[in-house]
Amino acid sequence: MKVRILIVSGSIVWSATISFGQTAAWNSLALTSATPTNGPTDPLTQQFDSINFDRAPGAVPAFDALGLSPESVSSPSTPRELASDLINGVDQNGVLQHGLAFETAPFRLIGIRPSVSTYRADNLSGMICRWIYNFSVSAATSKATDKSDAVQLALGFKEVLYESAYHDPYRNPDLDNAFEQEAAKIDLPDDLDNPNKPLPSVPDSAAKIWSDAVADFNKNKWQGTIWTAAIAPTWNSPSGKLADLGNTGFTAWTTCGFGTRNLFKPDVNSDPVNVQLIAEARYREGEQVTDPNDKTHVAIQNSFLTAARLRMGTTTFNGFAEGGYVHVWHGLNGDGDGWRGALGVEKKITTNIWLVLSAGEQFGEAGAKTNNLFAVSSLRFGTADNAQFAPQ
Amino acid sequence: MPNDNIDKQCQVNLPSSDNNVFVQLVESRPERVEYRIDLVDPQQNINHVVPKDKYQIPVLHDLKRSANASRGYKMVCAGFVSFSVSGSWDLECRVMVDNNVAGKCSGTLNGTQGTTNMFRFFCEFV
Numbered sequence: 461m462k463v464r465i466l467i468v469s470g471s472i473v474w475s476a477t478i479s480f481g482q483t484a485a486w487n488s489l490a491l492t493s494a495t496p497t498n499g500p501t502d503p504l505t506q507q508f509d510s511i512n513f514d515r516a517p518g519a520v521p522a523f524d525a526l527g528l529s530p531e532s533v534s535s536p537s538t539p540r541e542l543a544s545d546l547i548n549g550v551d552q553n554g555v556l557q558h559g560l561a562f563e564t565a566p567f568r569l570i571g572i573r574p575s576v577s578t579y580r581a582d583n584l585s586g587m588i589c590r591w592i593y594n595f596s597v598s599a600a601t602s603k604a605t606d607k608s609d610a611v612q613l614a615l616g617f618k619e620v621l622y623e624s625a626y627h628d629p630y631r632n633p634d635l636d637n638a639f640e641q642e643a644a645k646i647d648l649p650d651d652l653d654n655p656n657k658p659l660p661s662v663p664d665s666a667a668k669i670w671s672d673a674v675a676d677f678n679k680n681k682w683q684g685t686i687w688t689a690a691i692a693p694t695w696n697s698p699s700g701k702l703a704d705l706g707n708t709g710f711t712a713w714t715t716c717g718f719g720t721r722n723l724f725k726p727d728v729n730s731d732p733v734n735v736q737l738i739a740e741a742r743y744r745e746g747e748q749v750t751d752p753n754d755k756t757h758v759a760i761q762n763s764f765l766t767a768a769r770l771r772m773g774t775t776t777f778n779g780f781a782e783g784g785y786v787h788v789w790h791g792l793n794g795d796g797d798g799w800r801g802a803l804g805v806e807k808k809i810t811t812n813i814w815l816v817l818s819a820g821e822q823f824g825e826a827g828a829k830t831n832n833l834f835a836v837s838s839l840r841f842g843t844a845d846n847a848q849f850a851p852q
Numbered sequence: 853m854p855n856d857n858i859d860k861q862c863q864v865n866l867p868s869s870d871n872n873v874f875v876q877l878v879e880s881r882p883e884r885v886e887y888r889i890d891l892v893d894p895q896q897n898i899n900h901v902v903p904k905d906k907y908q909i910p911v912l913h914d915l916k917r918s919a920n921a922s923r924g925y926k927m928v929c930a931g932f933v934s935f936s937v938s939g940s941w942d943l944e945c946r947v948m949v950d951n952n953v954a955g956k957c958s959g960t961l962n963g964t965q966g967t968t969n970m971f972r973f974f975c976e977f978v
Contacts, residue, residue, distance in 0.1 A: 537940045568880065574906040576882045593881075629936035629965075630882045639884045639906070639934050642968065646886070646932055648904050653890050653928040655974045659857045662932060662968045670934045674966035677936070 518564050521616025522598035525692035525711045528559035530600065540571055549601065554702045556601050556611040563598040563616075580631050594620040598692075609700040612708075618690040621714075627684030638673030642666045646692065654744060665774075678720070682736055687716040694746075709746020709762075715739070739768040751792050761791040776808040782820075799823050853896040857961075858971035864947045864955030866977050871950050873903075874928060878910045883963070885924075887931025887971070889913055893915070894924045904931075912948070919949045921949035923976045930972040935963035945973040 523530060536542040541563060547562040578589045598617045604610035625631040645666035651657050693710040716739050722732035742765045751757035767784030780803070787797040802820025809815055866873065873891055889902035902913045915922065929945050944958040957973045 519889045519964045535939070573878055573880055573910075574882050575910060576879075579882045580908070632936070634886070635936055639886075642934060643932075646968075648888050648930050648932075650890070650898050652930040652972060653892050653898055653926070653974075655861055659859050659930075661971055662970065667968050670968050671966040708869065823885060 471761045472747060491520050519690075520596075520598045520600075520694040521690040521711075522563075522600040522614040523561060524618070525614040525616060525689075525694050526550065526602050526612055527613065528561065528600055528602055530559070532741070534562035536562060536569065537566045540570060540745060549599070549664045550702055555609075555700045556697060556705075558601045558611050558704055560599060560601040562600075563596055565593070565596050567595060580625075582625075590623065590628075591621075594623075604696055604698075608698070610696060610698045611700045613695045613697070613705060614692050616690060616692040618688060620686065620688050621689040622716075624685040627681070627686050629674075631678055633672055635677055638669055641670040645669070682717070682719040683721055687719045688712070689714040707746070708748070709744070709760075711742065711744045713740060713742035716720060734771075734773060736771045737768065739766075741766040749792055757805050759790055759792045762789040763787065763791070773806075777806070779803070779805040780818075857969050858943055858959030858973075860945075860957045860972070861974040861976070862955065862957035862978055863976045864957075865961060866919040866923055866947075866954055867949050868954070869949050871918060872978045873917060873919050873927075873954075874948040875913045875915060875921050875929065876910050876946045876948060877907075877929065878935070878944045878946060879933075880940070881937070882909075883933050883937070885909060885931055885933045885940060887928065887929055889915070889929045891915055891917065891922075892926040892928060902929075919954070922971050925977050927974075927975045927977065928968070928972065932968055932970045933961070934968045935965055938963055938965040940956075940970055943971055945975065947977075 464740075520533070534541075534545050536545050542562075545560070545562045549557055551557060572592065574589055574593050578585055579593060580586065581589070596616075598616035599614070599619070600616075601611055601613050604612050616778065625633060629635060637785065643666075645663055652659070678788050689712075691710060691712040694708045695705040695710045697704040697706070717737070719734070719736040721734050742764075743763070745762045747763065749759050750763055763789045767782065769780060769782040771780045773779060773831045781801075782803075783799065783801040785797070787795075789795050800820060800822040802818060804818030806814050806816045806818070868935065877885070877887070879885065884906065885907045886904060887902075888900065889905035890902050890940055891899040893899065901915050917925070927947070933941065933943070935941070939962075941961045942958060942965045944956055946956045947954045955975065959971065960974075961969050961971075964970065965974070
């Protein structure tokens with residue numbers, strides 16, 4: 461360990477750079493950006509590079525499985541709208557239309573309406589109510605390649621297994637308080653009982669209390685706890701026809717996030733120490749991979765990936781630690797596994813200037829050639845004065 | 853069609869019963885609402901039956917008058933909803949007698965996160 465620390469320090473001095481205006485996101489720095497210099501075909505490196513800690517737990521499984529970020533997503537809220545989306549997804553010749561993207565909550569679709577008191581309950585029935593309410597199904601199609609008729613289809617199923625009240629907009633206690641304050645400012649006078657009297661608008665002062673509280677909620681959404689699980693089977697149709705769909709495996713994953721403000725001094729608001737932990741486990745079966753240097757070299761691989769990231773810090777000093785483990789079966793290079801770890805710190809020197817140090821190492825097949833320790837340091841200048849590793 | 857507010861009027865045929873009339877709001881997703889319910893008698897006198905407050909829908913509110921004694925009255929349920937999540941939101945006002953729905957009035961809002969909208973149901977009991 462001592463040797464490793466020395467190497468880190470030396471590397472930092474050696475590789476120190478100054479980059480001006482570097483404000484791009486450095487999220488998952490060591491796991492995605494500062495990749496060791498192994499060949500691009502290394503399946504483990506590719507798996508590591510696919511780790512995305514900033515994939516929200518709310519990511520839509522069908523879109524995620526196909527690697528899509530559709531601009532237009534349909535959210536059918538009635539069976540009729542869902543049927544319309546499905547019909548529009550296939551033309552009269554049975555050819556799948558690419559670009560289909562929808563997500564819906566099936567239990568809401570069939571008219572199951574939650575009781576607020578049950579939904580908010582801190583007991584098993586409340587949890588079951590929220591499971592039912594938050595279960596979602598998604599579907600997406602996309603062209604497999606630009607120059608063929610092949611179409612890919614994914615169906616996604618997602619459940620929020622656990623969500624703390626603080627993370628849930630329907631149960632957030634700060635929003636409850638804001639609603640109370642807002643409600644106190646809204647009158648419901650007797651003249652509302654006259655049907656000829658138009659409904660008044662909500663006073664601006666009251667509406668602002670609520671809108672500000674919701675803005676704060678969105679800003680602090682990294683706080684609280686959420687645990688989700690999803691599975692997305694995928695199909696491919698070489699002709700684009702529905703009848704020719706063949707299964708191409710599935711992706712299943714679970715993600716949990718925990719964030720808290722002022723962990724060590726919960727009663728003190730000044731200079732809080734924020735902590736955020738994100739962990740993910742993902743299994744992909746039946747993924748077709750092609751060697752970019754040899755198009756004839758293909759494999760149908762299975763892979764398992766698990767990774768976690770811890771971020772902790774204050775407004776002037778932050779640190780992160782990330783680690784990931786990958787196992788690949790039947791990949792381009794056969795079976796293999798490996799892990800990657802990284803650490804980083806940043807210190808605010810003065811307004812808009814941060815000193816950033818980070819280092820990491822990859823072991824296993826992916827790092828077999830070098831087992832390089834990779835280190836990056838920089839001075840970060842920019843217009844944003846926020847920490848890049850900080851939870852918020 | 854979604855509007856900025858829900859403002860609906862309806863007529864409810866009350867069954868012949870000496871049991872009380874109840875009113876219940878049902879929403880499609882658990883947003884925060886506050887409302888009150890008044891009964892207006894044929895002489896236009898207002899009775900505040902259910903005070904303005906936050907209620908965890910669906911609460912069954914007793915109007916404390918029998919169905920037979922409520923004919924000719926008007927029930928007004930007015931309130932507001934503050935959206936914490938965007939999306940379509942349905943609200944239904946059910947008038948119940950003897951555990952059966954005697955009539956209902958409903959509306960839909962296309963809610964925007966962070967906004968507050970008013971609603972009002974005006975039901976004439978016949």
